[in-house]
Amino acid sequence: MRNPVIDIADQKEALVDLNDVWVAWDGKWVLKSIYFKCYAGEISGIVGPNGGGKTTLLNVIMGLLRPQKGTVLLFGRKPGKRGRLEVGYLPQISHAQESFPVTVLDVVLMGLYNRIGFFHRPDRNNKEVAMNLLAKVNMADHAERPFGVLSGGQQQRVNIARALASEPKLLVLDEPSTGIDSVAQEDFYELLAKLRDEQGISVIMVSHDIGVITSHADRIACLNVQLHYHGEPDSCFSPEISEKVFGKDLKVIVHDSECATCYRRHQDHD
């Protein structure tokens, strides 16, 4: 029962390949028979309601959670420490750590700790690398500021810089735009597109916000315990799919090419 849409792109390299994955939590299936692929050089969006298993799916992909059934391949092998080191991960923003006494530069340096190794302190070279990463996300001017005073959008850019420190092939983002105003969101997704286009970094992002996913992802998956759609965003959201994923009362605000955000995006890419 493979989804025919997946096979169209099979000639491309799959960074992530989930084959009939089942996950139970407290005796209840939270993921059922998931077939999911993420291809190199693409932004994959996973959209679905809260509690639909989105974060669980990300944990399975990174090998933080082992499924009860099915196979998971990350970069062509079983997910483990080696694979995780090639993933840049951004968990959901938490505001619990806002008083944590670190500067923006400190946060980016953390991404380099694994490479620096035990018993060594970050040196001048490491700081230079961190500053270059900050420049990439347009945050170099803020290097010495306390991380907690930044806006949500700025914090996410810094988190991206930290994730890039391990030179990942794949970025995994969990609800990246929560708490970010819409202008900053647009800038943030532009940044992701730039990383994809200029450095070939692939992205998997999860959101409950359909508008965001459909206008910024190259390929989307609609998840509510089962995958109800997996393919190009344009042909998504037939009434029966959105009803299965979000229920009957969903109102979709259509993102067409006339709306400001899409217009901006098309301009930048054409």
Next chain:
Amino acid sequence: MIDIFRLEFMQNAFLAGIILSLVLAVVSFFVVLRRLSFIGVGVAHSAFGGVALGALLGISPTITAIAFAVVVANAIGYIGEHGKISTDTAIGIFFSLAMALGVIFIGMSDQYNVDLFGYLFGNILAITRQDLIIIAVLGGLVIISVVLFFKELLFVAYDREVAFVSGMPVVFLDHFFLTILALSVVISMKIIGIILVSALLVIPGAAALQITRRYVSMIATSISIALISTVGGLIISYYSDLPSGATIVILASIIFFIAFMLGQSRK
């Protein structure tokens, strides 16, 4: 003022107090940032079971207290990771279990040559040269361990999930820190007391966090606050004949409230 530094037991107390200030200030930096205050309380109380066991067996209570505190700290960490209950529930269980064992051990022992009250609330008169050596060796070990693994401990404290994904040995570092916490508690119990030491596992770091925004200055401030409280508390307790542990904790609390108000007024 001079004679206070000539008395051998006061010299021991001051030296022990200075080493403990360094240890507790550094540990409290992580306790506050990782929100482990209640673990500190639980581990400190579990040391009581160890002290009572030492008294029963007639061996050094420090050794048995280390065994109790290290086992309980790591057990709390393990159950918090693997069990269906939250960490504070695990603390609630071990805390009372170790205290109950302590009471049973005391009941079984017919000799009262161990000053249990001193272990509970601290007694500066009790610090011998031998205690001082134990405090210096174990305290030095704690500080060296924290210095060696500082950046990893900082990353795990800041963002455990991302630290794990980026290759940090998170579980090892958790248990490593819990062991350090347990050792710090045990070497502090004679001078500050089992009941009161948890205050110094929290207050220096908590007060420092009110008035600093960088981790280097937070640690420096935390150490200064611990030193002022401990040395000041010992001097006050000597001249006014007040219990040392309680005096130190009250002084530290006053500093915390001042820092809190300073922090609020800066906002």
